[in-house]
Amino acid sequence: MKLTIKNKLLLGFSAIVVIIILLSMINLVKLNSVREIELSLTELRFPTVTAGMQLVDGVHLSLSGLRGYMILGKDIEKAKQFKIERLNGWEQIDESLNNMQQFSTNWTEPKNIEMLKTMKDYFEEFREAQQEIEDIIHKPENIPSIDLMLNEATPRAAKIITAITAIIDEEKLLAASKERKHLLTLLADSRGSFALGMANIRAYLLSGDVTFIPKFKAQWKINEARYNEIASLSKLFNKNQSQNWITYKTNRAKFSTLPNIMLELRRAKDWNLANYWLATKAAPKAKLILEILSDMRKSQDELAAIDKELFISESNSMKNIMLLGMVVAILLSIIISTFIARMISKPLNRVVIRAQEISEGDLTGVQLPIEGNDEITDLSRSINIMSSNLNELILEISESVDQVASAAEELSTTATETGYSVTEQQSQIEQVAIAMNQMTATISEITTNVASTAKAADDANSETISGRKEVEQAIMAIEQLSRQLEATAETIQQLEQNSENINAVLEVIRGVADQTNLLSLNAAIEAARAGEQGRGFAVVADEVRTLAGRTQQSTEEINQVIDKLQTDSKNTVIAMDNCQNEAISVVEQANKAGRSLVSISKAVEQIHGMSNQISSATEEQYKAAEDVNNNIISITDTSSETTLAVKQIMAASSDLSKLSSTLFELVSRFKVRT
Incomplete structure (x- = not known):
């Protein structure tokens, strides 16, 4: 082949173009690798962490709504408000679970997939427990001792008081004698001791204060003694009094077994079924769910850290290849041109x-x-x-x-x-x-x-x-x-803009955490107002506030990671600008050859x-x-x-x-x- 000037120039510049094409292909491969890592971070790792945080918020929101309904659910408007809040919490949980299920198809850690499956089962049990609590909380059967008192003890006590009052009223109409005066005194003491005993039982059932138990027993002992004495003098009753006495004895015999039953029901751990189920069903499931989410969060953070290091490594590698390629291209251009x-x-x-x-x-x-x-x-x-x-x-x-x-x-x-x-x-x-x-x-x-x-x-x-x-x-x-x-x-700048969008999502999460903290503070205030009965709620509210603080801290950590990612993106854009400037320098060298x-x-x-x-x-x-x-x-x-x-x-x-x-x-x- 005749090596003309045209062919010499074509060969020289073709060599430069081939080198540039090879460098571009290498950089394209590196860029695709960086893009895959970026997508793993922005569309898998960070969204998974975000979904986990939303699940945590959903758990707290549903528990907060349930507790609010338990405390203030007798108010129709507030009951409606807290039910909606709990439903919103479950909507957030369902949406986040669905998102996490979709993300799990791309997870690389089998342990996380297994934990997600276990967590979904826990969520179903958690949902059922909350629904059971909501269904029973404001019904009489929620507190069996109160239910027994209202449905059996109180009606019988009313009959007892009515019967003994009728005997007393009849006695007032009869001629007074020493025995009848004594009988009237016994009847009055029996009615008074029974009424005081009922009052002490009711006070204990409502407050749980055990000091009312000995007071009840003392009054019941008095009532027993008066009952026996009245029975020994029952021959003094007229016909009406005898009939009322029979009613009194019958109802008292049926009532006598109820106080111990009510006391035992009140002393039991599940005396308040809603609170007991909250402590034994809902709260433990929530704790297990939060522990799984915490483990998954740690795993995702570790994977995100690995991806981040790989992202930085690939970016630096791409930058070094580009710099080396520029130097080689410039040197070869000078050598070939010369x-x-x-x-x-x-x-x-x-x-x-x-x-x-x-x-x-x-x-x-x-x-x-x-x-x-x-x-x-x-x-x-x-x-x-x-x-x-x-x-x-x-x-x-x-x-x-x-x-x-x-x-x-x-x-x-x-x-x-x-x-x-x-x-x-x-x-x-x-x-x-x-x-x-x-x-x-x-x-x-x-x-x-x-x-x-x-x-x-x-x-x-x-x-x-x-x-x-x-x-x-x-x-x-x-x-x-x-x-x-x-x-x-421009593509790497788009990465920086996507990072800023994640910042906006973090702001929303931070706002939800602040709201959760505020709700937990309100719950603590309501618990303080409730006194001894609200002590358990105060502890739970303090745990919610602590979890909200951890959520805020985690949000700040993610924000720091995003800031670092944006800084690396900006450095990469600067490196790309330097490459563009070097390409302009190569154009100037080619222009010199043209001249x-x-x-x-x-x-x-x-x-x-x-x-x-x-x-x-x-x-x-x-x-x-x-x-x-x-x-x-x-x-x-x-x-x-x-x-x-x-x-x-x-x-x-x-x-x-x-x-x-x-x-x-x-x-x-x-x-x-x-």
Whole structure:
């Protein structure tokens, strides 16, 4: 293959383009890796952590709504409000669980998938426990002891009080006696002790204060004693009193077993079923759920830390590859540009110097070396041929000038001699005519060679222009790379914007944590108002407030991670900008190569101009030879005139001498090899 200037330039810049393409492909692979890690962080790790935090908030929100309903649910408006709050908590839980289930398809830790499955079962049990508590909290059966008192003890106690009151009222109408007065006192004590006993039972059942138990037992003991005494005096009752006494005894016998049952129910751990279920069903499930979420959070944080380190490592690797690629591309561009410039400029300078020597008339120089297989080699070969042809031509012209000078001298010598015959003169004139014809043919050949040189210079100029176009195409390719680098910077800026969107989500989470903290504080205040009954709620409210504080702390930690991610993204954008600046520098180097080709084109145009000058000079020589030839023809025409032969010959000899001098002056301008 002919390695022309165009091919040399194409090979050089193709090598640069191939290197740039390889670097771009490597960076694209790295960029895809960084993008995958980024997606893992922004669309898997962080959303999973966020979903876990939302689950925690949903658990607290549902518990908060349930506790509020338990405390204030007797108020219809507040009951509706707390039910809605609990439902909102479960909607948040269901949505977060659904999101986490979707995220789990891309999880890489089997333990987390197993924990999610276990947690979903816990959530179902947690939901059922809350629903059971909500269904029973404001029903009488929530507190079995109170339910027993209201449904059995109180109705029987009312019948007992009614019966004994009727006996007392009847006794007031009967004639007084010592025994009846004593009986009336016993009846009054029995009614009073029974009423006080009921009051103490009711107080204990409502407050749980055990000091009311001995008070009840003391009153019941009094009532037992009075009952026995009244029974011993029952013979004093009239018919109505006897009937009421039977009612009293029957109901008292049925009632007598109820106080111990109520006391036992009240002393039991599950005396308040809603609170007991909250403590034994709902709260433990919530604790297990929160523990699983905490373990999953730790696992996701560890995985996120690993992904973050990998993200930083890949980003640094991509940056180092880009920097190394830029340095290699710049060095290779300089080396290739310098090598190609030397390949073109060194032989071209020799051609220019040789052309300048020829234009100055020096044909003695050493012929140009024929090296390579490009346009400059062809031009050197043409210059050498042109130089040789010019040298031979000048030598022939010089010899012809000598011959013309000798002929003129002979004509001048024999001008006075009339002994020369016309035939001899004609013979000499014919010899001169032949010589002039040869000289004319030689000059014509020189003109043809000069035209060939001009055409070769035009071809060299065309190839130089083509090379300049190839350089411009390489510049366009480098600029395209610069735009691709700019697009990559925009992608990383989009990552930074996505990180800012995550900050907005964290603000929402922080707001939810603040609201949870406020709700827990309100719950603590309500618990304080409830006194001893609200002590358990105060502890739970304090735990909720602590969990809300941990949520705020976790949100701050995530915010710090996002800030670090944004900082790394900004550093990457700065590195991409530096790469773009280096690409611009490569474009400037290519522009310099283009300007060098423009200089080469101008030098070739100068050679073309010099060739035109040589062509003009040979045309003048050709015209001069034609003049000499015409003069010889005139001599031939006048040679028949013998009477004017001497004058004409002398005149012709004088003219020939002048022409010989002129031609000698022209030939003397050239330095030729002999």
